Amino acid sequence: MALITTDICIIGSGPVGLFAVFEAGLLKMRCHLIDVLSQVGGQLSEIYPQKPIYDIPGFPRINAQQLVDGLMEQIAPFKPTFSLGERVEQLRQLDDSSFLIQTNNSTEVRCKAVVIAGGLGCFEPRKPAIHRLEDFEGKGVAYMIKNPETYRNAKVVLSGGGDSALDWTIFLADISSEVTLVHRGDTFRGSPDSAEKVFSLAKQGRINLVLQSHITGIQGNGHLQKVIVVGRDNEESHIEADHFIPLYGLTPKLGPIADWGLNINHSAIEVNTFDYSTNVPGIFAIGDINTYPGKLKLILCGFHEAALMAQSAFKYVYPEQKLSFKYTTVYGVSAF
């Protein structure tokens, strides 16, 4: 287990999280960043690295990855540290008002202020709207396959039409006693090779392929026993199942942050626009993850929010000191 002590822990290393390091650094506050992705840059690096952005002041056009690279260069003097590929799980306030943050990788970060710059949030499996689905989680229902051995010699029903549904159907065909793939369409948009393999396995009778159908219910007594399927003719049928694995891609959610006692409005964190503080003293939220009247989800707005946040975070890091505002043009950037 690693214990990191810093002034500010920033959750999310997208452009706004990165720029927060700069604003904090100007006020002599050190930062540690945690991101569930294995690289910095958030959406910009992960989703659209080569897309041009046109509304960054001073840059008529800049590619997303160039902006991230520029931010990394800009914050380098302040020597930020990173825990990448880790997801924040718990936040606890200690007796001295400092915070202790824990990740899923058992990294612990002790800090005086927390800045949530989580953008869209964490991508989590999308759950279908099936009555009592959550009652069977861990009792036959799973949204991802962690240990394939769980499914050896078992009756498994998968649903979905993407690559992961196809790939796992092919894999489980070899180890499970019965594999059924239920898909709402009659074609697959996943890899053509995988789709062809699935059709071929169905032809050989090694899997059951149920097309143009939906799973509408699940039944069991303590553990999953069967799923209910409605087909194109609206006829209902049952499939016996030890396991049901809905594979409907990922959707952004707040994740564990939603359980920290913060005021949440439509999956966004409510903040005071004076300093982008949340209702919990010492915790701030900046960038796409916050909400307030007039909120615009723009990188440049996130930069502004980072600047104001740092002014207020200062009082948590240096409660005895008086903050004096300084221009970089006058004082430059003093590296740590």
Next chain:
Amino acid sequence: MITLTIEDRNGHREPVEIPEDINLSLMEVLKAADHHILATCGGMALCATCHVQVLEGPEQYFHPSDVELDLLDTLPDAGPDSRLACQLRIKEDMNGMVFRIRGEE
């Protein structure tokens, strides 16, 4: 003026009036009209929280684009008339169309 009819998750229908020259997506119009959609990703076709169903309208609006299909195909509740509101630019020939909001609240 372009008039659309929006059916909410409870089946309640309400008209939305949009000036012809507005350069907005249906998702932006729905948000501006205070319809309850999350639109978490802000129009990048990533989250599907602006999923709508086309109930009435010209034939071409019933067919999702490739980028939409990539995401719609992963949804448990999408149908052949499903669209992502963020990918639908408001145009004059949409006048009279009827949409049902489907994305999660």
